[in-house]
Amino acid sequence: xxxxxxxILVAYLAINGFLASNxxxxxxxxxxxxxxxxxxxFWLGPIAYVIIAAMPDxxxxxxxxxxxxILKSGNSSEGTSxxxxxxxxxxxxxxxxxxPIDPNKPKKVCPQCGARNNRENTxxxxxxxxxx
Ligand SMILES: [Zn+2]
Numbered sequence: 001x002x003x004x005x006x007x008i009l010v011a012y013l014a015i016n017g018f019l020a021s022n023x024x025x026x027x028x029x030x031x032x033x034x035x036x037x038x039x040x041x042f043w044l045g046p047i048a049y050v051i052i053a054a055m056p057d058x059x060x061x062x063x064x065x066x067x068x069x070i071l072k073s074g075n076s077s078e079g080t081s082x083x084x085x086x087x088x089x090x091x092x093x094x095x096x097x098x099x100p101i102d103p104n105k106p107k108k109v110c111p112q113c114g115a116r117n118n119r120e121n122t123x124x125x126x127x128x129x130x131x132x
């Protein structure tokens with residue numbers, strides 16, 4: 001009879017290891033340490049799977065931070081440069097991007113970049129400048 005228990009134990013460990021391996025792959029994709037989360041999943045089981053599912057994706061967060069930094073540095077260089085640079089950026093803003101506006105409603109023109117915003121907008125959709 002003990003051989004049956006042994007087979008069940010081996011099967012249990014194999015399945016647990018397989019699940020822990022898959023779950024730690026997910027943790028790794030999210031930017032966490034794979035080896036650490038393999039052990040967490042192996043020993044904690046379903047609790048660790050729930051934690052991995054709930055964890056924020058660090059790789060997406062990092063790329064968002066990078067994008068924010070690029071946008072911030074772009075805005076600050078624009079602010080210090082001359083008015084011709086601002087004028088050219090407003091032309092680029094008008095030509096390269098079609099705004100999601102309703103043509104039947106009156107528009108608010110942004111004082112910062114000249115983009116046409118919906119009347120109910122409180123901030124410019126293009127540059128984020130508050131509209132009064
Ligand atoms: Zn604007």
